[in-house]
Amino acid sequence: MKTALAALLALAAAAAPAIAAADAAKPTALDPVAERRTMALADELRCLVCQNQTIADSNADLAVDLRREIRAQVAAGRSDAEILDFMTTRYGDFVLYNPPLKATTVALWFGPGALFVIGFVVLYRVLRGRRERIADDRPLSEAERARAEALLAGDSGRDRV
């Protein structure tokens, strides 16, 4: 029993690295510089199967294939721009996590900034309006005094608005 258990444990220990290696995205390129470039490029590209992951993060079949494709192109000496161009001609600008600035992406690039400016202007005007109202210390007019008295007396004063 004990020997059987020991054998089993030994087997598991032997198999563990193999299992771990099978699971991780294994670098097949021996050149670490090329591999770094591959992963940097993969990190800029959206995986279309699981859309909120990059090709570098995703283990979807397509992402694995595309990593292999990028690796092959890096090995073939293609430039980053050429590889990104290869991807956009096939999958559209949508694959780029860093989208190019053009007519269709103007709202994407400047929308948040525009919203921020609009929000800031609105906030400024609201605050200034409030300050003016607070700073307004001229005496009450006759009508206002009458209304204030009516309110204090318990009359809702609604009909006078």
Added chain:
Amino acid sequence: MNKFIIPLAIFMALVGFLFVGLGLNPREVPSPFIGRPAPAFELARLDAPGERFAHTDMAGKVWLLNVWASWCVACRQEHPLLVELAERKTLPLVGLNYKDEPADARRWLEQFGDPYQLSVMDRDGRVGIDYGVYGVPETFVIDRKGVIRYKHIGPITPETLEKKILPLVRELEKS
């Protein structure tokens, strides 16, 4: 009164954006292929692995290229529609058997019927990458000059077939 109109307008605008935004299908990414020549390929045929088929073999015809696989569940969903379309003989249908085992693919066609004029084997998915395939099944309408005119991602529904694909095919066949 003004006090209520502004927040109400903002709220309605937000509702409008959400209504449209949540109704969009994020899987339908605008394809860069429409109006561009179909990427070249030459692959072994599924029914006769010794023979090869190239996209140029279809020159002069309006045809459908349907990307499918035996492991693809949604393909099973659209398959009866393709079989029906094949029976009508409106246009040739070519299958791109994507990242599949040939034996599994052949068995699948035996089981569910073979609507394809022929299927080619893209075992490593390289042609799939050239066609920007990311959600099998996908269907391309290719015109006489070999230009991609329409791309449908996901299973074809009777509605898209009747309202989009077939009218487009009829129009392309006239020209």
